[in-house]
Each structure stands twice: as C-alpha cells, then as structure tokens.
Amino acid sequence: MNNCVAVLIDTVSIQEYIFSSNKLKDNIGASFIVDNIYKDQLKRALEIVFKASNININTWRENPDIIQITQNKVEFEVGYIGGGNALILFKEGERYNRVEKAKEFVRTFTKMLLEEVPGVKTAFGIAADFNLDKFEDSMKKLHKELQMNKNKFFSLVTLQKHGFTLDCPRTDESAEFDKKDEEESFISAVAKAKIEVSKKARERMKECYLKNYENEYLFTDEIDKLGQQKNSKNYIAIVHIDGNKIGEKFKKCESLQEIRKLSIDVENASQSSFKRIIEEVVDKIKKKIISKENGFYLSSEDEKTVLPLIPVLIAGDEVTFVCEGRLGIWLAEKYIKELMNYKIQNSVFSACAGVSIVKSKYPFYRAYLIAEGLLSRAKRKSRENGNSSYLDFFVSSGGCSGEIDDILEKHFSTINGNLHFGPYKVDSDCDTNCYNDDSLKYLKENIKGLLKFPRNKLMRLREALFEEKEIRKLILEEFSVKDLNLPKLPFKKDYITDLWENKKTPYFDAIEAIDFYPEGLLNE
Incomplete structure (x- = not known):
C-alpha cells in the first residue's frame, strides 16, 4: 500500500487580503504575495526542515505522471500547487516518522509567513494515513480535516488593535512607528509588505504577459x-x-x-x-x-x-x-x-x-x-x-x-418590474440567428439600435420605463413620429410595443451600457 503523511495547505480569505486596500499598488502587491508563498516561503521551509538546498518544488508540474515519493530515497514530495492550495506528501514507514516532520514543516512555514508577509492567513489539514491508491477517499478525509481546523482555529496574523494605536490609512490594521509609505504616513506591517513587492509584481506580470x-x-x-x-x-x-x-x-x-x-x-x-x-x-x-x-x-x-x-x-x-x-x-x-x-x-x-x-x-x-x-x-x-x-x-x-x-x-425596482435585465448568456451566439433575449448578443444589438437616439431622447426613454402603460404608449408614438423606433429584434413583441414583458425590460441595461461599450468594439 502506498501510504504517506499528507499536509493540505489552504490560503484563507484571499479576496479580503488582496482587495482590502483602495490602492491598486497594494492590491497588486498582495496578489503577488499570495502567489509567491507557494514558490518562495514553501520552498525555503522545506529546505529548512529537511536540511537540503536547491529543492525543486515544480517536479510535479514537469513530470505529472511520476509519483516520486513511492521511490526509496525520496522523503517528501509536492503533490500539486494551484488555486490557493498546496498538497505536500511526507514518506511514512518504520524508518521515517513523518507526522512530526509534517508538523515541524507547518510550524516553520507559518512562522516564516508571520515574519515576512504578515496578514496572510493559512489553514492546514494533516492526514497520517493518506493512501495514494485510494486517492479520492483520502482527499475527502483531508478536506474534512482542513475544514474542521478552519472552524476551530482563528489565527491572529497581525498586531492586535487597541484604542491608543494609530490606524493605518491603507488597511484596517494598526500603524507601526518604523513603517512608512511613499507619502511618509505611518502604515501597518501588512501594508508595508504589499508595497515592497509591488515592483516585483509588475516585473512578473511583464514576464508573463x-x-x-x-x-x-x-x-x-x-x-x-x-x-x-x-x-x-x-x-x-x-x-x-x-x-x-x-x-x-x-x-x-x-x-x-x-x-x-x-x-x-x-x-x-x-x-x-x-x-x-x-x-x-x-x-x-x-x-x-x-x-x-x-x-x-x-x-x-x-x-x-x-x-x-x-x-x-x-x-x-x-x-x-x-x-x-x-x-x-x-x-x-x-x-x-x-x-x-x-x-x-x-x-x-x-x-x-x-x-x-x-x-x-x-x-x-x-x-x-x-x-x-x-x-x-x-x-x-x-x-x-x-x-x-x-x-x-x-x-x-x-x-x-x-x-x-x-x-x-x-x-432598481419599479411598480412595472425590475430594471436590471442581466445576467447575460455569453455562449449562445453561435451564429447570427442563434441567440435568446438574455444573450449578450441581444444586449449589443439593442445598444446598436439605440445609438441613433439623441441623448435627450435616450433619457426620455429611460424615464418612460418608470411610467404607467398609457404614458409609455404615448412616448413610443412620439418616437415613431420622429422615426425613432426601437431596435426590431426577433423576440417578444411586447418589448417593442410596451417596453415591458413579465415585469422585465431589456432597455434600461442597454441605456446604461451605451456609454460603456464603445461603438468600435460592438462588432468585435
């Protein structure tokens, strides 16, 4: 049986960590940090625990079909890394008591994160009897252990706030006297870490894209x-x-x-x-x-x-x-x-x-x-x-x-119904006739048809959506006299004659989007 000790790492509250600042530089830096903990800190933590150097943590990606931990001399292996998760496998057996080694890795890794990238929250699941031959069942148990640990432990990864501390202007954390931003404002260690790597983040983006x-x-x-x-x-x-x-x-x-x-x-x-x-x-x-x-x-x-x-x-x-x-x-x-x-x-x-x-x-x-x-x-x-x-x-x-x-x-609700028509289906425009009234193609065709309306008439049409049926009819007749007819799309006629059907209207979204979908891109 191919048994081993498995550690599943999960990055908790990624979105909150990345997007909590109103500075784009901070958001980019935070994203880089979250991605990099599975490249830099993970690698260095394994090297410390196993007293090794130049560990290749990408072997799993280079040779996905080969499971190295089943070989005699391999003591650990990266199972996979992706989507904010990482699976690390430690050999178990008479010669290798890897449960303690796995715990040592968790201690080393989390201490490194606290010191180098404060604010990043992680959770761990550890399985002492992970069976590679029953991988699906073993992963279910490991995920269950991870979820249980998430619910039991709420890690503190930043300084506690007190009434006499200065608030960081970029985060919801306490500012620290030895950390400042480019405007010489006192900031938190969390904000400082994000700012410091933002240049590296842009460099990596350049390399990738x-x-x-x-x-x-x-x-x-x-x-x-x-x-x-x-x-x-x-x-x-x-x-x-x-x-x-x-x-x-x-x-x-x-x-x-x-x-x-x-x-x-x-x-x-x-x-x-x-x-x-x-x-x-x-x-x-x-x-x-x-x-x-x-x-x-x-x-x-x-x-x-x-x-x-x-x-x-x-x-x-x-x-x-x-x-x-x-x-x-x-x-x-x-x-x-x-x-x-x-x-x-x-x-x-x-x-x-x-x-x-x-x-x-x-x-x-x-x-x-x-x-x-x-x-x-x-x-x-x-x-x-x-x-x-x-x-x-x-x-x-x-x-x-x-x-x-x-x-x-x-x-955005009226007595007539809901003004917001979306969501819109993206994958329904396989040809010019193959789309429904909830398709994105329908929205774009509607925008094209409304582009001929003068600005004041578009606003009049928008106001008509709030009016009673009789008034809507008069407004549409007024438009018709001026040769301003609504786009004739192959769908429900009530949209053309009454603007509404079953408490839905496609025109409000089209009017809202008309300034946010340049005419030169509508046919792209």
Whole structure:
C-alpha cells in the first residue's frame, strides 16, 4: 500500500487580503504575495526542515505522471500547487516518522509567513494515513480535516488593535512607528509588505504577459493611468471571473496524476486566455479604436504606452483584472470566449463574470464586492441553464453600497418590474440567428439600435420605463413620429410595443451600457 503523511495547505480569505486596500499598488502587491508563498516561503521551509538546498518544488508540474515519493530515497514530495492550495506528501514507514516532520514543516512555514508577509492567513489539514491508491477517499478525509481546523482555529496574523494605536490609512490594521509609505504616513506591517513587492509584481506580470510587447507597452499600478477621461466619465471596471464547477472537478479526481493534470490544464487555460485579451487590446490600440479620438487617454511612461488594463489576481480558474470602464464588458466577454476554446476533462471550459463599473475614486474593496456579487448572480443563472457561461454588469454612478441583490431591489425596482435585465448568456451566439433575449448578443444589438437616439431622447426613454402603460404608449408614438423606433429584434413583441414583458425590460441595461461599450468594439 502506498501510504504517506499528507499536509493540505489552504490560503484563507484571499479576496479580503488582496482587495482590502483602495490602492491598486497594494492590491497588486498582495496578489503577488499570495502567489509567491507557494514558490518562495514553501520552498525555503522545506529546505529548512529537511536540511537540503536547491529543492525543486515544480517536479510535479514537469513530470505529472511520476509519483516520486513511492521511490526509496525520496522523503517528501509536492503533490500539486494551484488555486490557493498546496498538497505536500511526507514518506511514512518504520524508518521515517513523518507526522512530526509534517508538523515541524507547518510550524516553520507559518512562522516564516508571520515574519515576512504578515496578514496572510493559512489553514492546514494533516492526514497520517493518506493512501495514494485510494486517492479520492483520502482527499475527502483531508478536506474534512482542513475544514474542521478552519472552524476551530482563528489565527491572529497581525498586531492586535487597541484604542491608543494609530490606524493605518491603507488597511484596517494598526500603524507601526518604523513603517512608512511613499507619502511618509505611518502604515501597518501588512501594508508595508504589499508595497515592497509591488515592483516585483509588475516585473512578473511583464514576464508573463508582455514578452512580445515589452519595448512598446507596460502595466501601471496607478488607477488613474488606465486611460480614463478626466471628467464625469472617469470610470474603471473591476472584472471578476470564475470557472464553472471547477472545484467539483478537483474533488472528483481519482488519482494524484489526474489532479495534477487538471491543475496544469486550468492554469494554462487561464494564462493563455489572459495573454489573448492583452493581444486584443494591443490590436485595438494599433487600429486606433482605443485612442484619444474615441475618448481613451492612454498614458506614457519611459516612452512606452500604459495599457488600459492590469491583472490583479490570476489563481487557477479565478481571475480579477482592472481596466478602463468602457472596456470591462467587452474584455470579460472576450476572456470567457477564449476560455471556451479549451477542454477541461473532455468538457468545454465555461465560466461566469461580474463586471463592476464605478468612478475611479470609488472605494476599491466595495467595488470588488459588487463584482463578486454580480458573479454570484451569473453563477446562479448558469446553474439553472446547464452550466453555460454568463456575465452580469452594474454601473454605479452614485454612492450605492451593500449587497448587489439589495441594491437592485432597493434602487432598481419599479411598480412595472425590475430594471436590471442581466445576467447575460455569453455562449449562445453561435451564429447570427442563434441567440435568446438574455444573450449578450441581444444586449449589443439593442445598444446598436439605440445609438441613433439623441441623448435627450435616450433619457426620455429611460424615464418612460418608470411610467404607467398609457404614458409609455404615448412616448413610443412620439418616437415613431420622429422615426425613432426601437431596435426590431426577433423576440417578444411586447418589448417593442410596451417596453415591458413579465415585469422585465431589456432597455434600461442597454441605456446604461451605451456609454460603456464603445461603438468600435460592438462588432468585435
């Protein structure tokens, strides 16, 4: 029997750690830290515990079919790393009492995190009798142990706050007298760690995504340099994307080799898809679609063009990026469609997205929570419709706060019904006639049709959605006289004649999105 001791590491509250600051530089640095603990600190902790040097923690990725721990001289092995998790295997037997070695590793690793990257929370599951021949059952037990430990232990990874301590302006932690930011403000150790690695984070991003463009383009860590207009239309989009049922696929893996290959396939698909949307953006810049003439004010640094987007988190099937507000919906759709070119365990890689479009000065974490809530709405719709890919978006021009469902219920419901029509299906436009009224293609066709409306008439149409049926009819007749007819799409006629059907209307979203989907990108 192939028994060993297994340690499953999970990074807890990743989103809270990464997105808790309103500074993009901090968010990028935090993401780098979370990713790097499984590259740097993990490697060094193993080297300390086993008194070794130059340990290769990527052997599992280079040779996923080979399980080295079954060989005589191998004392430990990285099972896999991915999606904020890592599985470490320690040999067990008469010559090797590895339970204590596993505990020593946990102590060494967590102490290193406390000292070097305060604020990062981890949880561990340890199985003393992990059976590689019964991998699926063993992983279930290990996950159960991990979850139990999460519920039992709430680790303190930062200094306790007291009434006489100064608050850090960048985090919710206590500021420390020996730590300052670039503005000479006292900050917490958590914020300092994020700031210090932000430059390294940008360098890694360049290596991953800009190899073909490093002499022409670069990423920024300043949110005001994403190409926005410097007026009332100064918006950014936070795009949060997650694969459909990928977690279930991991849980159903029957062997270590299978989970390794799945982890590699998911990561490759995510990385490749993001590279493709970078190529799309560069292409549109070169074609002058994304240009000053079309309202994009791209910045320059060191004679290079600052790209109007930047990745913040790419961890397995979970991706978050920030971009100029008018690119959010387009890039989310492009990314999902790129993912759908990949097969994951013989099925199409489907995913859902939430796109939060907010003013550049809007609190970043609150904007992220809106994107997360929109993603949840898209996921619910996906589960109802055969695991399809869906996208939902929300434009916040004011100060709405709270859960997105509560916001829509409180501020976007009328006696006629719900103004918000999404989520929208991404994978239903296989040809020009193959789409439903909830498809993203329908939304784009609606936007195209409304582009002929003068601005004041668009606002009149928006107001009509709040009116009673008789008044709506008069307004539509007024539009008809002026040859301003609503887009004739092959769907329910009540949308054209009454604006509403079954308490739903597609026009509010289209009017909201008209400023956030440039005409030059509608046919892309």
